[in-house]
Amino acid sequence: MLTSNIIKGVTKGFPLGITPTKVEVKEVDFNPTFIVKTLTKIDYSALYQAANDVGHAEGLPEKLEDDVKENEDLLKKLHNALLQVEVIEGELVCPESGRKFPISNGIPNMLLLENEVENVTQ
Amino acid sequence: MAARNSISPQIEPMKRYLIQFAHEHLDFRVQEIRSILSLIGCQGIMKEKDLSDGSPFMEVELSSETVAKALMQRTVLSKRLYELWGEGTSVYDINTQIKQLPKEILEPYTSENSSFRIVVETFNKKLSTLEKISRIEKLTEPDSIFYGPIKLNCPDYSFHLLEFYHFDGTSQPASEPSKVYFGRWIADGQRARIQQYHLQKRHFIANTSMDACLSMVMANLGQIKDSDFVFDPFVGSGSLLVACAHYGAYVAGTDIDFLLLHARAKPSRAKQKTRSRNESVRSNLQQYGFESRYIDVLVADASRHKMWREGSQFDAIVTDPPYGIRESAARIANVENAKVKSLENGAQRYPQKTQYQLGDIFRDLLNFAAQFLIKGGRLVYWLPIYKPDYQESNIPQHPCLEVESNCEQPLNSTISRRLITMVKTGEFKGPESHGEQKASIAVDHYQCETFRQKYFKATEMEANEKEKGGPPSSSNSYS
Numbered sequence: 001m002l003t004s005n006i007i008k009g010v011t012k013g014f015p016l017g018i019t020p021t022k023v024e025v026k027e028v029d030f031n032p033t034f035i036v037k038t039l040t041k042i043d044y045s046a047l048y049q050a051a052n053d054v055g056h057a058e059g060l061p062e063k064l065e066d067d068v069k070e071n072e073d074l075l076k077k078l079h080n081a082l083l084q085v086e087v088i089e090g091e092l093v094c095p096e097s098g099r100k101f102p103i104s105n106g107i108p109n110m111l112l113l114e115n116e117v118e119n120v121t122q
Numbered sequence: 123m124a125a126r127n128s129i130s131p132q133i134e135p136m137k138r139y140l141i142q143f144a145h146e147h148l149d150f151r152v153q154e155i156r157s158i159l160s161l162i163g164c165q166g167i168m169k170e171k172d173l174s175d176g177s178p179f180m181e182v183e184l185s186s187e188t189v190a191k192a193l194m195q196r197t198v199l200s201k202r203l204y205e206l207w208g209e210g211t212s213v214y215d216i217n218t219q220i221k222q223l224p225k226e227i228l229e230p231y232t233s234e235n236s237s238f239r240i241v242v243e244t245f246n247k248k249l250s251t252l253e254k255i256s257r258i259e260k261l262t263e264p265d266s267i268f269y270g271p272i273k274l275n276c277p278d279y280s281f282h283l284l285e286f287y288h289f290d291g292t293s294q295p296a297s298e299p300s301k302v303y304f305g306r307w308i309a310d311g312q313r314a315r316i317q318q319y320h321l322q323k324r325h326f327i328a329n330t331s332m333d334a335c336l337s338m339v340m341a342n343l344g345q346i347k348d349s350d351f352v353f354d355p356f357v358g359s360g361s362l363l364v365a366c367a368h369y370g371a372y373v374a375g376t377d378i379d380f381l382l383l384h385a386r387a388k389p390s391r392a393k394q395k396t397r398s399r400n401e402s403v404r405s406n407l408q409q410y411g412f413e414s415r416y417i418d419v420l421v422a423d424a425s426r427h428k429m430w431r432e433g434s435q436f437d438a439i440v441t442d443p444p445y446g447i448r449e450s451a452a453r454i455a456n457v458e459n460a461k462v463k464s465l466e467n468g469a470q471r472y473p474q475k476t477q478y479q480l481g482d483i484f485r486d487l488l489n490f491a492a493q494f495l496i497k498g499g500r501l502v503y504w505l506p507i508y509k510p511d512y513q514e515s516n517i518p519q520h521p522c523l524e525v526e527s528n529c530e531q532p533l534n535s536t537i538s539r540r541l542i543t544m545v546k547t548g549e550f551k552g553p554e555s556h557g558e559q560k561a562s563i564a565v566d567h568y569q570c571e572t573f574r575q576k577y578f579k580a581t582e583m584e585a586n587e588k589e590k591g592g593p594p595s596s597s598n599s600y601s
Contacts, residue, residue: 003374003418014431029414034349034372041435083417106404107383110376110422110429111454 003108004050004092015046016101018053020090025056028083035079036069047081056085136167136183138206139190140305142243142284143178143199144313147339150541151199153527154342155182157543158196161345164189172301177286178245179303181206187308194309196369198338201313204282204305213260216283216304220267228267231306237273239280241307246287246295257283261304280307312338318410319364325409326401328359328382329390330449332442336531336541337365340440343527343543344502346371350437351417355424355490358382358449360403362440367412371437375403376422378452383421425453425478425486427493435496443483445506445539446574451478480506480568484518488544488561492522495546500526506539507567508576515564522548522559536580 004016044064051057059077068074092101092108102109143151152170159166167183178201184190187205194203207227208219220228232238240261242254249257261283262268270278284303289295319334321327332340340362346352348370354362357375359382367373381387385401403419422429424443444451453476484505491501501523507516507530517525523544532538551559567573 003420026413031349031414034351037349038351041433043431083414105384105402106418108418108420109380110420111378111380 004046015043015049015095017093017095018050018087018090019093019100020054020087022087022089023054023056024086024088025080025084026086028079030076030079032072032075032079035075035082038082039064039068039078042082047078051081051085054085054087056081136165136185137187139182139184139308140204140206140209140284140303141180141182141200142202142204143173143180144201144311145178145245147199147336147529147531148173149529149531150339150343152180153529153543154197154199154339155193157343157345157527158193159189161196161342161347162189162192164192166193175288175300176246177301179284179286179301181209191309194311196342197311198313198315198335198342200311202282202310203308204284204303205308206303206305207281208304210302211299212302213257213283216302217261217266220261220304223267231279232268232270234269234271236270236279237277238268238270239272239274239277240283241280242283242285244285244287244299246289247285247299249285281305282307315368319368321361324359324361324364324406326359326385326397326403326406327361327390328387328449330442330444331359331361331390334361334365337361338368340502340541341365341369341371343541344438344440344500346438346440351435352438352440353436353494354441355439355487356441356443357403357419358442360406360419362442363403364406364410364412366438366440367407367415368410370415372415372417373407374417374419376420376424378421378423378454380421383419423454424490425482427486427490430494432493436494436499437496438500438502439487439491439495440502441487442504443480443487444478445480445504445577446477446572447506447577451480451483452476453478480573481518481563481566485561485563488518488520488523491544492520492546492548492550492559492561497546497549499546501542501544501546503542504539505542505567506573506577507537508573508580509536509538511567511576512538513565516567517542518561518563520544520559520561522546522550534581535584537577 004018048057048060048062051060060081086106087103088106090103092103093099094101141155151173152168155166155168165185166189169181172180184193190203194200207223208216210216210219240258242249242257262272282305284305285299286301287295288300315338316335319337321331321333324331344352344366346366346369350366350371352363352366352371352373354360354373354375357363357377360373360375363373363375377383379387383402385397385399387397389395389397404413404416407413407416487503488501495501505517517528524547526543526545529541530538531541
């Protein structure tokens with residue numbers, strides 16, 4: 001789910017919505033250093049929305065407080081949302097154009113279709 | 123160092139060590155050490171001149187044994203590191219020198235309670251067992267520095283006598299060594315990792331998977347460290363990501379090849395009929411226990427940067443772009459007036475890929491790195507070169523990026539590839555507003571001919587020469 005926070009639709013479409021059909025929670029070693037570092041780069045509201053889209057927002061606050069670094073409980077929940085929850089099958093939806101990008105086998109396909117290409121270059 | 127010490131007294135006095143390199147990727151050896159030293163934040167003074175006549179031994183001054191060990195924890199191009207006790211041109215020189223060493227250096231390792239052994243190693247010449255024994259006897263004669271018992275297996279301390287014989291490749295190697303070193307063994311480098319991560323044992327490989335050794339060299343030049351976020355825009359089978367994950371990085375990548383990422387491409391191994399369904403970048407990381415470091419892999423076109431949210435920042439970008447020899451360079455065609463093409467069954471059709479000019483690949487790559495790297499982050503990539511035409515101005519430039527190192531790997535007599543490491547030093551001020559912040563290539567290496575054309579012309583020429591008895595070419599793999 002970290003990835004959903006750093007990609008967007010071609011022009012403005014951020015954040016992409018997620019329509020999951022199959023979600024898995026993978027066991028990933030907890031590394032608070034990486035989570036804290038990542039939090040400084042991501043758009044938290046987008047993460048919150050993504051977590052809601054896939055139904056794994058439980059325990060996540062709507063807004064992040066400054067003391068998150070000391071709150072290991074919360075860091076673990078963020079760790080879960082960022083690294084453990086994975087959309088295996090589903091779609092990413094651009095909020096602007098409604099364009100859907102399919103996710104299969106955990107791999108999103110961001111390629112555009114032929115008729116879309118000309119509209120977006122330069 | 124004396125002058126420096128007087129200015130800032132905290133600087134520890136430097137001690138002399140000796141690195142024994144493996145005899146491969148010669149141009150990369152010093153850069154790898156330099157990069158690791160800067161990563162671990164330590165000073166080192168390398169005597170690069172030592173390597174100039176083909177010797178694998180280089181003296182280096184470091185502040186402590188701890189630094190020396192940390193260095194060996196990362197380098198894949200070094201075999202071993204020693205505390206340097208003596209150097210000269212004969213065993214006699216060594217013997218004289220070690221007898222004059224101060225007690226503080228000798229005693230902890232040569233007292234009667236410490237077992238030891240002496241290993242004799244030579245480069246460019248083979249010594250008989252008798253010749254080796256006679257050298258060891260000279261070093262351990264009754265009035266020598268060693269008081270402890272000799273123990274060949276698992277001694278407390280290991281000492282190495284190293285001899286280098288000059289050999290210019292034409293006549294016989296010199297009969298007398300041009301350099302003799304003696305040192306106390308401190309640590310081995312990471313050569314064993316090359317076997318551990320060998321491609322032969324890798325679950326998923328593609329046509330141009332990077333071998334384990336060079337992947338790790340790239341990770342070292344990229345200064346990959348724990349909890350970094352590393353990205354590869356031409357991910358393929360993810361061999362570079364495996365090396366980065368080994369050093370503790372979280373990894374992600376993209377590739378335009380949908381079939382490859384979904385294990386439906388033609389298999390790369392001889393005799394393999396179809397790929398198994400679980401051949402993926404994730405399974406490669408899983409194989410080595412790095413699944414926790416896997417972030418994601420996406421099917422995407424590396425030439426289109428607009429899919430990334432502004433400000434997302436990678437600690438490093440490590441990549442091997444396709445050069446069009448064994449893997450075609452492709453991006454999505456920019457078709458004017460593209461017609462909507464729906465297949466009869468209503469399936470959607472992806473646009474055709476078009477050839478991706480090498481020059482454009484590198485300009486796009488630099489623009490991408492300038493925008494999405496953190497400040498101080500590194501971009502490490504390969505640039506294929508036709509040697510007769512190569513000049514320094516072929517290296518792509520960007521106002522936000524500075525070339526840190528440029529190492530050559532010769533592939534045959536006319537073709538080589540260069541590993542370029544760049545550091546982001548400038549602030550990127552937005553992709554649209556500042557037109558001047560764009561990557562440029564002063565002299566485009568691929569302007570007149572594609573690299574593919576140059577490559578096949580060169581290979582043909584070499585084949586012709588070979589028929590006439592010219593030099594044989596080496597066979598190396600390429601992207």
